[in-house]
Amino acid sequence: MKFSAATRETESKSLEKKALAPIVRYSNGFDQFSSVLQKSNGLSILDMSGASQANVSFITGLGHRISTDDILGTMEQCFGADFLENEKTASKAQRFLDQTLTFAEESFDGALVWDTFQFLASPLLDQAIAQLLRVMRPSGLMLFFFGADEKATRMPTYNYRIQDHRTLLLSPRGTYQNVHFFHNRLLERLFHGASSVKFFLTRDNLRELIVRR
Amino acid sequence: MWSKRKEDEFPPRPERPAVTPGGTSGAEPPRREISTMSTPSRTFEPEGAAVRSGSAALGKNVTVKGQIIAREDLTIDGEVEGTVECHEHRLTIGPNARVQSNLKAREIVIHGSIQGNVEAADKIDLKKEAKLVGDIKTSRVVIEDGAYFKGSIDISKAAPIKPPQAPPAPPVSQPAAPATAVASGAASTLK
Numbered sequence: 001m002k003f004s005a006a007t008r009e010t011e012s013k014s015l016e017k018k019a020l021a022p023i024v025r026y027s028n029g030f031d032q033f034s035s036v037l038q039k040s041n042g043l044s045i046l047d048m049s050g051a052s053q054a055n056v057s058f059i060t061g062l063g064h065r066i067s068t069d070d071i072l073g074t075m076e077q078c079f080g081a082d083f084l085e086n087e088k089t090a091s092k093a094q095r096f097l098d099q100t101l102t103f104a105e106e107s108f109d110g111a112l113v114w115d116t117f118q119f120l121a122s123p124l125l126d127q128a129i130a131q132l133l134r135v136m137r138p139s140g141l142m143l144f145f146f147g148a149d150e151k152a153t154r155m156p157t158y159n160y161r162i163q164d165h166r167t168l169l170l171s172p173r174g175t176y177q178n179v180h181f182f183h184n185r186l187l188e189r190l191f192h193g194a195s196s197v198k199f200f201l202t203r204d205n206l207r208e209l210i211v212r213r
Numbered sequence: 214m215w216s217k218r219k220e221d222e223f224p225p226r227p228e229r230p231a232v233t234p235g236g237t238s239g240a241e242p243p244r245r246e247i248s249t250m251s252t253p254s255r256t257f258e259p260e261g262a263a264v265r266s267g268s269a270a271l272g273k274n275v276t277v278k279g280q281i282i283a284r285e286d287l288t289i290d291g292e293v294e295g296t297v298e299c300h301e302h303r304l305t306i307g308p309n310a311r312v313q314s315n316l317k318a319r320e321i322v323i324h325g326s327i328q329g330n331v332e333a334a335d336k337i338d339l340k341k342e343a344k345l346v347g348d349i350k351t352s353r354v355v356i357e358d359g360a361y362f363k364g365s366i367d368i369s370k371a372a373p374i375k376p377p378q379a380p381p382a383p384p385v386s387q388p389a390a391p392a393t394a395v396a397s398g399a400a401s402t403l404k
Contacts, residue, residue: 044365051339051362056354060368067365 029208031166043109054161071116146182273309
């Protein structure tokens with residue numbers, strides 16, 4: 001994708017400004033995920049956007065166990081501000097994989113991946129997905145968000161805080177260079193090993209999907 | 214303040230007198246000691262720590278390798294490797310602390326860095342500068358924005374403590390009719 005420098009800068013500033021305000025978002029994908037939580041008891045759920053009081057209270061309030069892993073935080077530690085460039089360095093990519101999802105096999109019934117995989121490029125993206133599938137139990141559910149704006153060069157990212165069974169509060173965390181556009185075909189290829197992939201229609205520039213291992 | 218004979222074995226401490234607010238009788242405040250199971254002949258006294266009545270502290274320049282068992286509130290601001298148990302009391306991990314231990318206490322407040330599992334009967338409080346890698350087991354957890362936590366959280370709800378019930382209200386009874394109002398001879402009985 002090639003854009004003029006001016007366009008890029010304008011878009012970047014506009015995104016930066018938008019990215020500062022918290023956003024309340026209704027999520028059909030999360031609604032479906034939480035309906036499974038409400039019907040079951042004693043599940044083990046992984047939250048990949050780091051620890052937050054809201055998410056801990058929601059998940060444990062439903063009688064489940066929650067684990068947290070701050071994937072974006074690990075990416076920032078390993079790759080600095082330039083994810084795209086530094087992911088290509090084998091030693092840095094390996095360091096990221098060594099610190100990410102270091103749980104025992106088949107530890108989780110559900111995973112809230114949010115948009116954390118948005119900024120990974122292949123082959124690291126494929127390796128991270130394989131690592132995630134490794135820690136998921138059979139039939140475990142994973143909720144993913146991917147940007148749906150094909151023209152965006154930079155993408156905002158958020159801390160996702162659960163407000164209720166279908167409402168999320170998105171607190172801006174920063175913007176990073178867009179790695180690639182996750183269209184449906186790419187997503188189906190990425191999760192070809194999963195038993196099912198369900199897409200949710202959204203009105204904003206975020207594509208939601210639930211993947212069942 | 215370091216104890217004078219820290220290498221020697223100390224006899225068991227006698228019971229300390231209760232401390233009244235505003236100070237005691239003017240006597241020197243008692244030393245706080247923390248004994249370690251692995252090195253029974255050694256006692257520690259936090260260097261430069263604020264020795265408050267009913268609590269102990271390990272300062273930021275103190276390093277402990279071994280097992281710590283405290284029978285009072287404890288603040289750790291140094292380096293600890295081993296295990297820390299502070300049953301029925303509050304354990305505070307200070308902002309300078311680097312702890313590689315499993316921790317157990319009634320309540321744990323974390324400002325510093327911990328690598329290990331943390332268990333508290335009442336509550337675990339992760340402050341915004343806290344960094345915890347390990348599992349949490351408690352009745353209640355509070356996580357401030359900015360705290361880093363990697364691990365699992367097990368909420369074990371303790372048996373609910375029923376609030377003391379107010380004594381049942383006496384049954385509402387009609388006021389006894391004045392003798393003059395009693396129409397017939399049948400007496401009414403108040404329950």
